[in-house]
Amino acid sequence: MPEADPAGALALRDLSIGVPDRASGWRTLLDVAALDLPAGASLGIEGASGAGKTTLLHVLAGIAAPRSGRLAWGTVELSTLPPRARDAWRRRHVGMVFQDFHLVDGLGATANVLLPVSFEHLRPDATQREAAAALLARLGVPGAAGDVAALSRGERQRVALARALLFRPPVLIADEPTASLDPAAAALVGDLLVGLAAETGATLLVATHDRGLLGRLQRRLRIEDGSLVPA
Numbered sequence: 001m002p003e004a005d006p007a008g009a010l011a012l013r014d015l016s017i018g019v020p021d022r023a024s025g026w027r028t029l030l031d032v033a034a035l036d037l038p039a040g041a042s043l044g045i046e047g048a049s050g051a052g053k054t055t056l057l058h059v060l061a062g063i064a065a066p067r068s069g070r071l072a073w074g075t076v077e078l079s080t081l082p083p084r085a086r087d088a089w090r091r092r093h094v095g096m097v098f099q100d101f102h103l104v105d106g107l108g109a110t111a112n113v114l115l116p117v118s119f120e121h122l123r124p125d126a127t128q129r130e131a132a133a134a135l136l137a138r139l140g141v142p143g144a145a146g147d148v149a150a151l152s153r154g155e156r157q158r159v160a161l162a163r164a165l166l167f168r169p170p171v172l173i174a175d176e177p178t179a180s181l182d183p184a185a186a187a188l189v190g191d192l193l194v195g196l197a198a199e200t201g202a203t204l205l206v207a208t209h210d211r212g213l214l215g216r217l218q219r220r221l222r223i224e225d226g227s228l229v230p231a
């Protein structure tokens with residue numbers, strides 16, 4: 001097992017998370033007094049629909065800002081960074097996997113895996129192409145050049161997983177990654193997600209209702225009545 005990158009250690013203090021609200025201006029979804037995760041750990045987050053799982057993951061990924069409090073990954077105080085600096089941090093440190101894959105139809109699997117390189121306004125080099133092809137082969141995705149629209153849902157999620165892992169990020173965040181898959185595909189994607197996070201030393205955060213996937217994670221918390229409680 002590789003040593004986990006210290007950039008993947010999470011520390012939250014007095015964090016308050018919510019969403020804009022038309023009537024009151026702001027609706028708090030979740031308050032976290034303290035949460036620490038060592039680099040390389042895995043955490044599952046449960047909670048009823050609308051509890052705030054996605055909002056929490058977005059804050060932890062730096063997509064959205066907390067209302068107040070401290071959020072640090074390693075030595076980076078993410079909660080103090082302006083949006084552009086948060087985006088730059090996220091591109092270098094976080095791999096994201098979503099329930100609905102976020103693939104670009106019309107492109108092949110390899111091209112989809114290489115999309116983060118294009119987001120940096122760069123052309124993928126030979127090493128990156130080889131890394132993408134190797135990941136897809138490792139994940140058992142057939143026909144890397146063919147249109148991803150022709151792939152099964154489980155195969156599409158494996159392409160999304162390869163894309164999240166391309167830069168071997170210290171943090172892997174997955175939002176209901178198995179929810180739209182049949183049981184066999186969900187089990188395979190769950191195994192790969194947990195296995196590859198462990199193999200690369202990444203800290204893994206997963207919001208999910210999938211009991212099988214939750215059972216493979218080291219720690220489980222539940223959003224209940226605006227707090228994070230042991231699940």
Ligand SMILES: Nc1ncnc2c1ncn2[C@@H]1O[C@H](COP(=O)(O)OP(=O)(O)OP(=O)(O)O)[C@@H](O)[C@H]1O
Binds near residue numbers: 020047055
């Ligand atoms: N940008 C936004 N503006 C206003 N309200 C929002 C915004 N994003 C989410 N919400 C609301 O915040 C609440 C929490 O949403 P969130 O998507 O985080 O929940 P969730 O636990 O992930 O739910 P699900 O399991 O259904 O995906 C919901 O009531 C949602 O409608």
